[in-house]
Amino acid sequence: MSASGGGIAAPVRPGPLAPYLGLFRMRLVRGLAYRAAAAAGVATQFFWGFIMISVFQAFARAGYSPLDPREIASYVWLQQAFLVLVVVWFRDAELIRLITTGDAAYELVRPVDLYAQWYARLLGGRLAGAALRSLPILLVAGLFPEPWRFHLPPDLAQAGLAFVALALAAALTVAVSMFAYILALVTLQPYAAFILLAPLAEFCSGLLVPLPFLPDALRRVLEWLPFRAMLDLPARLWSASLPASDSLRPFALGLAWLLVLVPLGRAALAAALRARDVPGG
Amino acid sequence: MIEIRELRKSYRIRERRAGPGAALASLVRPAWREVEALAGVSFSLSPGEIVGYIGPNGAGKSTTIKVMSGILVPDSGVCVIKGRVPWKERKAHVAGIGAVFGQRTQLWWDVPVAESFELLRAIYRIERGTFRKRHDELVEALGAGGLLGSPARSLSLGQRMRCELVASLLHGPDLLFLDEPTIGLDAVSKLAVRDFIARENRERGLTVILTTHDVHDIEALATRVILIGRGSILFDGGFSELLAPHREKGVERALAELYGELGIA
């Protein structure tokens, strides 16, 4: 990452993406320092993971289940491991402070695009959180006895696809959560903004209950929404309850949503800034 | 360099009423009050000037600075800085100015100051060689060498202000906005900041607009002052001229009496 290797450095003028990479890196490095919080988070997530697996598996024993116990366990552990990557509720407290105090406007004295700057810092913060939590959770969960155990996907292709899906999920989650920050900028009520969006996203992405458990009519609708690719797609690919061959359509849809939501968020941010008499964009 | 004509800006402020009944009423139908922050402000600035922009609290100083630094859109009026309208070409405009807001920091709170500088290099896309040269000059001039390894949050106010000044000039702007740069500083830091600004102006022709409540800042730096009160320019000229009628009382008291006479205290 760091190009400052002493001597005569080759890159002379930083490229157009350099500001955003710099902000992303700064956020990532800072996020990695919050180890105590992450440790407590890991403990909590294990506990929640156990409860969720117990409840789903107990229900699934009652009759035909679209996910078998093994798939349930892998689904839940992957979700818990990468929770901060895919849950809208994970907020950047400092950005929220900038927004509510009005200091966000002062960021505009720098020649950078505000949307891209926020996007970079939010992605960096989430990646740092996930980097600290995911490995301990997955490693330990891989050692649990059945039916709690976290399993690897059946083959490398499926695993690779799951990772690509996870990257798409993170990109989409940031794009979706951006609307909550923008709403906070308009209403100056960050808590309200998130409480409007977060439970909706959690339900629709399969965070509360895996989507295959939902009534079929509802599930078919949700599969068209952007939330599906925020958790259902990577978790189902990893737990192999969704074969790689069936993943083309959800991937295409997720990507299409990303290409819609980012420009939409940009426009919304510019409009929100203008509403507060701040030059948009 | 700066051309401002008939700049106007008013804010809507939500009126708070007392009592539980009124509280409920304001929840249903909030009452708003118009506050005119800028009521037609005009002035212009030539390159190389240092101008003290003064006036009592709430006079409209910060609003003007915000408009000039491209982070606030006025209701009407003209503002052209170096041939650009700040809020219309924000990115191009801010790339060529520096700004220090004394009450808030532009450094990243919990990383070493040097890291913040590196990030600013990326943000302003400054060539490495240029950056090194300017960085070293500024750090030396402000005596900030020993501070680079500390995070901003652990610096004293005076130390932080030195770093803020470095940060605001790394990209080599020829126009600098200083909004209360000496607020809360001890005597040594105040002098260091003043000397530095004077030198940058003298040697590199830096244009500076300075808002402050410290008359000694003005006395030491500015040959010209612009006095704003209730959103209007009340005086534009030499500082000694402004205070002439009250001179014998000392600058602080002279200014206070002037505010009183103008009815803006």
Added chain:
Amino acid sequence: MGLWFRYARVALMGQFSKRSNLVVVTLAQLFLTLSALAAALVLFGRFGTLAGYSRDEVLLLFGIAQVSFSVVELLARGFDSFSAILAQGEFDRILVRPRGTILQVLGARLEFSRLGRALVGALILAHALRALGPAMGSGGPALAAARYATVASMTLGSGAIFAGIFVLGASLAFLSPDGLEVVNIFSDGGREMSQYPLSIYDKALRRFFTFVVPFGCVNWLPLEFALGRPGASWPAAFLPFAGFAFLALSFLAWRAGVRRHVSTGS
């Protein structure tokens, strides 16, 4: 008691003066409860039963957990956020006043935003009781009364456990100012867990939450009796009082914590 009502008055006035905030937090609490309820209903919609319990039987537990948790959070938020009270030096101010510490800590924070959540919990509970009426009323009025009394004692006992967890967490705050997120596992986690019958969980987890933190005594063991299942015996109706024993022990820990704080002065 007079003092407590003074505290409540002050808190009420303060929170109503920031109305929009109160509304937002109340709504937030409602959403959280409703989304947990939606999850349960979705699962029952697909599978019909859970480990031999019907939807309304589980909703009874659900209502008990929500009502007891939100009421205790309303009343005992001071203990739940005690590390903040300690960090801000507020506790030293409490110590210089000639009243008991427990009352003052209770009075320091009252969260009226939890009322909405308590109301939803009460509605769920009412629905479950109505649906289960025939089963609970069978076998004569005395038995029926005993079953309803058991539901009441389950709710009270469950509240006592949540209060005990908050008090224990506050006592731990005397030892270490941070890293107390672990307490949330037991409070939030306990609420989440006790929404479902404990029989669905692993044996080790079940034992821990019966003999150490006695959720099993308020949620699972007395349930069979309350539901009027054949073969369930009435002594189970007294088990929820284990919750109060847990609370009493927590207050011992609190006392030790206060004594330590006073003697070390930190």
